[in-house]
Amino acid sequence: MGKFGDRFFQTRGILFLLLIYISIGAVVTLGVWDQVAAKEPAAGNKGAHLQSVSVDSDTDGLVVQLGLEGPLSYRVWSTPSPSKVIIDLHNTVVGTGVQGFALDDVLAKRVRITQYPNYSRVVVDLAHSVPTPIHEVQGNTLMVYINRNYRQGYETLVAPGVRYGQFRQGGEAGQVLVNYLRVSPRSRASIRPVLAKGGAGGLETVDSMAKAHDAIAAVNGNFFAGNGKPLGFLMIDGEIAGYPIYNRSAFGITATGQVLIDQVDAVGYFQWADREPITISGVNRVRRTDDLILYTPEYGKTTGTNHFGLEVVVEQGVVIACSEEGNSLIPPQGFVLSAHGNSRELLSDIAVGDPVTAHWELRPDWIEMGVVHAVGAGPRLVKDGKIAINGVEERFQSDVLYGRAPRTGFGVTETGEIVLVTVNGRRGAVSVGMTLRELAELMITLGAVDAINLDGGGSATLVVRDRVLNLPSDGRERPVGSAILVLAD
Incomplete structure (x- = not known):
């Protein structure tokens, strides 16, 4: 397409979260929505005619093409909620037979064309907000480029050595909202799993477990049965609370803070x-x-x-x-x-x-190797900096392997930094979720050289300072069997 810029990430200062909840879904407004200055009409402008409107779509985005006859004065702008791109054509008359139409695209719903006394307006109704469109005039055609590939968000310090970040990312399948934590190996913060209800068994929300342990932050842990019992490997303080199954992937943390990721x-x-x-x-x-x-x-x-x-x-x-x-x-x-x-x-x-x-x-004998905490889930996502999904080997069902869903991931960077990630999903156009491959790509983008998938779906939850910062797909927190806490030592 040639007019779409590179993906970008807007880093914010100490802003914590910009969330605007609307009805059941949530619309997240990030970035700066600038209005593009109008091009002024030349002297003696007697107006123009809008002769055609068309929209082309590809993996990069949409190209809105407006065929015009006569002097052109226009303004391109956008709104985040409701999400739309608006093209105002000053002193322009809509030609006979030019009318709106529906669009079959995950990004756009329809095009509306309206004649006003002094101008015409073309509106592209979007499924979600996008960065400010790019536009240019080629001969008698106004071209407006709506980018579907973007990343906008921020990252902020929530405790010494612990950072929280959030961004929204567009793609061919739609938009996703991502929340993540970075825990520096040089910080005094520590990572440890906990069982619901203080280990007594049962189910409890991640927020409740975080509050009970005065945690800085937390995410959900491994898979669990209806009674809260771990379905897979779980070790806390050297004691096994859940046993490995099907040689699935797990992460382990030694007494010295070393992070291991392997099949156990x-x-x-x-x-x-x-x-x-x-x-x-x-x-x-x-x-x-x-x-x-x-x-x-x-x-x-x-x-x-x-x-x-x-x-x-x-x-x-x-x-x-x-x-x-x-x-x-x-x-x-x-x-x-x-x-x-x-x-x-x-x-x-x-x-x-x-x-x-x-x-x-x-x-391998992680007890002999000094592991004190471990959480098993799977499948593996990343190994040695490359995508290495082994879900078939670990006997996961096809819906987990190939579906698009809310996700939770754990990874470690080359420097030993721990990355905890949640991806919102099942939220309509607000956030469509990710496949395991997309989650693996995301973990690599965030710097992970080794990473595994944790329990996701309605369980996917990320809490910072007693606030749930992702959008659980059930519409509320789901009680789970375990959580992974970030604690201030």
């Missing part, structure tokens, strides 16, 4: 009497087809399984029960082996009174 799994085996060790499928997760799962007391009081399996209950190294009823009680000083499908044969000969032992470990 729980691997192990059980041994019956003097027989060869038998590998288990997983630890403390939902049992699926042909799985052999080890359940320990950290999982809960019972296994929560159905009756389509075989379970062996072990207490203090001895089998105390074998059951096909499911949902076995987990002994405080023992464990339960739960098998389904083809794995049932591995337990079929075990009897009450038999000696059985079990062993499991993290791989």
